[in-house]
Amino acid sequence: MLSRLSDEKISAAFRRAIREPGLLGEEDSAVIFYDLSYLKERIEDMIGLFPESALHAVAVKANPLTKILKQIKDLGAGAEAASLPELYLAEKAGFSSDKIVFDSPVKTVQEIEYALKAGIHINADSLQEIERIAVILNRISSQSTVGIRINPQVGTGSILSTSVAGEFSKFGVPIKTNREALTEIFLKYDWLCGVHLHIGSQGCEVGLIMKGIETVLIFVNEINRLLEKKKARRRIAIFDIGGGLPVSYHRDKEPVSMSQYKEELKYRFDQLFTDEFRLITEFGRYVHANTGWTASRVEYVKKEKSVTTVMIHVGADMFLRKCYRPDDWHHEITVADSCGNIKTGRDKNRYVIAGPLCFAGDMIAKETILPEIAEGDYIIIHDTGAYTLSMWSRYNSRQIPKVIGYYNDGEIFEILRERESLQTLWEFWN
Ligand SMILES: Cc1ncc(COP(=O)(O)O)c(C=O)c1O
Numbered sequence: 001m002l003s004r005l006s007d008e009k010i011s012a013a014f015r016r017a018i019r020e021p022g023l024l025g026e027e028d029s030a031v032i033f034y035d036l037s038y039l040k041e042r043i044e045d046m047i048g049l050f051p052e053s054a055l056h057a058v059a060v061k062a063n064p065l066t067k068i069l070k071q072i073k074d075l076g077a078g079a080e081a082a083s084l085p086e087l088y089l090a091e092k093a094g095f096s097s098d099k100i101v102f103d104s105p106v107k108t109v110q111e112i113e114y115a116l117k118a119g120i121h122i123n124a125d126s127l128q129e130i131e132r133i134a135v136i137l138n139r140i141s142s143q144s145t146v147g148i149r150i151n152p153q154v155g156t157g158s159i160l161s162t163s164v165a166g167e168f169s170k171f172g173v174p175i176k177t178n179r180e181a182l183t184e185i186f187l188k189y190d191w192l193c194g195v196h197l198h199i200g201s202q203g204c205e206v207g208l209i210m211k212g213i214e215t216v217l218i219f220v221n222e223i224n225r226l227l228e229k230k231k232a233r234r235r236i237a238i239f240d241i242g243g244g245l246p247v248s249y250h251r252d253k254e255p256v257s258m259s260q261y262k263e264e265l266k267y268r269f270d271q272l273f274t275d276e277f278r279l280i281t282e283f284g285r286y287v288h289a290n291t292g293w294t295a296s297r298v299e300y301v302k303k304e305k306s307v308t309t310v311m312i313h314v315g316a317d318m319f320l321r322k323c324y325r326p327d328d329w330h331h332e333i334t335v336a337d338s339c340g341n342i343k344t345g346r347d348k349n350r351y352v353i354a355g356p357l358c359f360a361g362d363m364i365a366k367e368t369i370l371p372e373i374a375e376g377d378y379i380i381i382h383d384t385g386a387y388t389l390s391m392w393s394r395y396n397s398r399q400i401p402k403v404i405g406y407y408n409d410g411e412i413f414e415i416l417r418e419r420e421s422l423q424t425l426w427e428f429w430n
Contacts, residue, residue, distance in 0.1 A: 003248050003255055004290050005035060007334050007342050009409060010380060014295060015340035016410030023404065023413055030296040030313035030401040032389055034416065036071065037407045039291040039385075042258075043075045046283065049262040051273055057101040059243050059284025060086040062386040063292075065403060067416045069093035072287075080243075080282040084111045087120070101240065101280060103149070103196070105171055112136055119143035121280075123196040123240060127173055130185050130192065137191060147194025147238050150175050150182065152215035159203030159328045165212055172197070175215060186223045190234055194280075195220055198242025201285055201387075203328070205246070206256050210268055213241055217269055239272055240280035241265075247289045249330045249383050258286060285386045292385025294318070294401075295336070298377045307367070308349045312379050315355010315362040317398050319381075320391045323361055331364065332382040335371045340378065343371040353379055357396045397425055 013033065017023055024031060046056055057080035058072050064086065069079065070093050078099035079090035084107075090100050097119040104111065105125045112129070113136050115122050122144055124130045133146060149172035156163035164171045173182060186192055199212045217239070224235045248255040256264075266273050273279075296312035316323035322331060333353060335343040351370045355362040364381060373379075392400055403417040 003257070004251070004332075004383060005038065005293065007380075009035075010293050010334065010382070011336060011340055011342045013406050013410035014336060014378070014380070017404065017406070017413060018338075018340045020410075020413055023415075024402075028402050028419060029299070030294065032292065032294045032318075032384065032401050032403045034065075034068065034292045034385060034403070034405045035409075036068075036291075036405040036414070037409075039068070039071065039288070040075060042287055042291065043072060043077055046258050046281075046287070047076055049259055050279060050281070053275070054279040054281065055099065055101070056281050056283065057099070058287050059282050060090060061390055062284030063288045064089050064390055065416050066093050067405065067414070068288075069095075073099070080284070084114070087111075087115065091118075097143075101282065103282070107132075109136065113140065116140060116142040116144045121145045121147070121194070121238070123147045123149050123194070125149050125172060127178070127181055127185065130189065133191075134189060142191075145194055145238055146189075146192050147196045147240055148173060148182070148185070148192065149196040149198070150216050150219065152197055152199075152212040154199070154208060154211040154215060157200050157202075157204030157208060159200070159325075161325065161328070162202055163200040163204060165197070165199040165204075165208070175219060179219070182219070183223060183226070186236065187226065187230070187232075190232075193234065193236055194238030194240060195236055196240035196242065196280075198282065199244050201244050202246050204244050206261060206264060209241075209244055210264065213265070213269060213272075217271070237277060238280060239277045240282065241272075243282040243284050243286065245283055245286040247285050247383070247386075249289075249332065251332050258283075287386075289383050289386035292383070292388070294381045294384045294388070295378045296381070298373055298375055298379060301373055301375055303349070306349065307352055308347070308373070309352045309354050310373050310379065311354055311356070312364075313356055313398075314381070314401065315357050315364060316359070317355065317357060317393045317395060318384075318388050318391075318401075319355070319364055320393055321387065322364055323355065326361075326363070326366070331384065333365055333368065333370065334380040334382065335373055336378040336380055338376045338378070343373075343377065345371040347372040356398060359395075394428070397429070399425060 057078040081087035151172035
């Protein structure tokens with residue numbers, strides 16, 4: 001399975017979408033597409049690689065579109081919720097409580113109580129939160145299992161802002177200074193039966209993820225030996241390895257596949273694949289990023305001597321990371337004509353692909369070599385399936401584009417979300 005959708009596959013679906021009666025209107029100046037056949041393939045592949053007992057809680061933050069959440073649920077995966085609203089979305093999409101993991105780093109008493117009453121697995125983010133949970137469990141009964149997020153402090157990856165296992169991180173309990181305190185709570189609270197770690201999202205190589213898992217597993221084995229010695233008749237039985245498997249955003253790079261990742265994991269930590277543990281994974285980017293792409297009509301082409309600026313209908317509203325941290329993030333770009341056919345060649349001018357927002361940094365690509373671009377063409381932005389629409393910014397109050405899912409390269413289309421109406425926008429600000 002190649003990780004990225006090829007230009008040809010995208011163009012085939014786009015041509016069909018353009019021809020499909022009633023699917024795209026004049027107002028659809030930009031459209032977000034998801035290849036749902038490919039999404040299904042990726043999820044099935046992931047589920048098939050791990051033990052049946054593993055829970056694959058797909059990170060809602062990567063892509064909260066409810067129709068996609070429902071597909072994920074129907075395929076047997078779960079949902080990782082990093083906020084109460086994400087938890088609500090997961091419940092509304094039909095995930096049962098045993099398939100949801102509640103991970104917010106800043107849970108209120110009310111939110112914790114809600115999750116405990118619903119029997120949802122909670123990963124506490126701090127020792128303070130464990131104490132809150134203890135107080136709540138003194139007054140209510142719960143079917144929930146509880147874990148604690150540990151920061152294994154194994155270092156940062158190539159993107160600092162998405163690396164969370166450095167010496168300092170706002171997430172989790174740093175292990176180096178809290179080994180004793182962590183040991184204490186595991187001995188003290190019999191409901192505490194899980195550990196959780198997450199190293200970062202994109203930019204963290206597999207070796208770093210493995211180092212994190214190793215650090216936490218060594219600790220877990222220590223605690224389990226201690227519990228056994230104390231004849232506690234309980235042990236840490238839930239091991240949540242988080243997400244963070246990087247994907248490729250580049251034409252010429254193949255990332256580590258889920259199958260290679262799993263093989264490495266199994267080779268190094270076979271114990272995690274036995275019935276000693278229930279494994280939880282929380283992949284988001286790996287599941288979604290390469291399944292989505294976005295097409296925007298070219299509204300204007302502004303030619304100057306050495307550079308041509310192409311004005312399109314998505315920018316920093318949808319691509320926050322790319323526009324605000326351009327050196328850390330990348331999306332490949334393809335040019336298509338108004339019928340969706342790929343344009344080829346190299347214009348002698350360099351191109352800037354600029355978004356519609358009122359600030360100078362609103363650029364998806366700078367100084368890029370592309371085929372000659374004309375008004376009415378389309379700019380196709382690749383690998384937009386994760387952390388793009390979910391990070392939509394309301395600056396300039398632009399309407400969220402229509403979102404279309406498709407199967408079999410566009411044999412079947414399904415509208416996942418209509419283009420946002422002006423009325424809805426009014427209601428948002430009103
Ligand atoms: C706790 C947690 N789990 C899972 C994820 C998903 O990471 P990714 O989408 O890189 O797999 C994140 C992302 O930031 C996270 O913070």
